[in-house]
Amino acid sequence: MVFEVVEWIIFYIGLGLTTLGALCDLFGSLGLLRFPNFYVRLHAATVGIIGGAVVPLIGVGLMSLCSSQLGVYRFAVATIFFLTAFVTMIVAPIGTHALAYASHRGRVVKVEPKVIDMLEKHRGGEK
Amino acid sequence: MKLSKIAVLTVILFIAYILLAGSVTAIDLLAAAIASLATSVIVADLLVRDVGKILDPKRIYYLVRYFIKYMFIIEPRAHIDVIKRIISPHMPINPGIVAIPYGVKTDYAILTIANSITNTPGTVTVDVDRDSKLLFVHWIDVKAVEPEECRRIISREFEENAEKIFD
Structure with missing residues (x-):
């Protein structure tokens, strides 16, 4: 009895996390449309990485942990979700970093509007 | 030194494989052991510098x-x-x-x-x-x-x- 109650609570926590992820994705895409330039848009995309991918993956993992129709395999399914969340958390920022690095290095995008650009100054000092 | 690196990495990969496979039949255990050992031999030097740090x-x-x-x-x-x-x-x-x-x-x-x-x-x-x-x-x-x-x-x-x- 107690076990079932705990299972329901975990299930609904997972459901809540997944809903939160959907909201984060919505706000992230709004930000992608509204923000003025490439670099600022990257910040909106980051909302979609942790809030929009890692959090719902953990939520779905918790939900599958409590889905008794999956039998023993629910542990394997949940592990896959948690591992995917963990790997996404490590790998996704590397993609963001590569985009930002390449566009600044190749001067493809102007850093505009800006308050300060220390990297430009740093590079200028080197040459 | 290298052996301990390989051993630690093999154990971690073995556990990950078994958890992902979700079953513990003999063939699964054998496949997990071979796959994790082979992977560790290749990547141990790249991934691990100091074994003591992993187990700390x-x-x-x-x-x-x-x-x-x-x-x-x-x-x-x-x-x-x-x-x-x-x-x-x-x-x-x-x-x-x-x-x-x-x-x-x-x-x-x-x-x-x-x-x-x-x-x-x-x-x-x-x-x-x-x-x-x-x-x-x-x-x-x-x-x-x-x-x-x-x-x-x-x-x-x-x-x-x-x-x-x-x-």
């Missing part, structure tokens, strides 16, 4: 504590901040690229700091200069220009934890 319970404790704090305190705060900026009609952004010095030595620690900075909405690592030990960070709301001041606001917490976990 203090470092694992700091890692778990940092992960929990990062997911439950730092991330929600940053998300709410950026989402407010997105939905606010005036769009109060004040972007720029600032330099942040770091003091850690190992690759894993630098990766942890850079990834933590990129993963929090509002700051994105653009470049790393390993000679002058500087990270260049695009910041959505530049509050300070001085490198030490930026370090205090953005990355001090990440750096302290990365140092405890990996250095």
Whole structure:
């Protein structure tokens, strides 16, 4: 009895996390449309990485942990979700970093509007 | 020395394989053992420098504590901040690229700091200069220009934890 109650609570926590992820994705895409330039848009995309991918993956993992129709395999399914969340958390920022690095290095995008650009100054000092 | 690296890595990969496969028949155990051993022999030198660090319970404790704090305190705060900026009609952004010095030595620690900075909405690592030990960070709301001041606001917490976990 107690076990079932705990299972329901975990299930609904997972459901809540997944809903939160959907909201984060919505706000992230709004930000992608509204923000003025490439670099600022990257910040909106980051909302979609942790809030929009890692959090719902953990939520779905918790939900599958409590889905008794999956039998023993629910542990394997949940592990896959948690591992995917963990790997996404490590790998996704590397993609963001590569985009930002390449566009600044190749001067493809102007850093505009800006308050300060220390990297430009740093590079200028080197040459 | 190399053998202990391979052994530790094999055990970790073996556990991961069994958890992902979800069954413990003889053929699964055999496949897991062969696959994890072969992988460890190839990548042990690339991934592991010091075996003692993997097995150090203090470092694992700091890692778990940092992960929990990062997911439950730092991330929600940053998300709410950026989402407010997105939905606010005036769009109060004040972007720029600032330099942040770091003091850690190992690759894993630098990766942890850079990834933590990129993963929090509002700051994105653009470049790393390993000679002058500087990270260049695009910041959505530049509050300070001085490198030490930026370090205090953005990355001090990440750096302290990365140092405890990996250095």
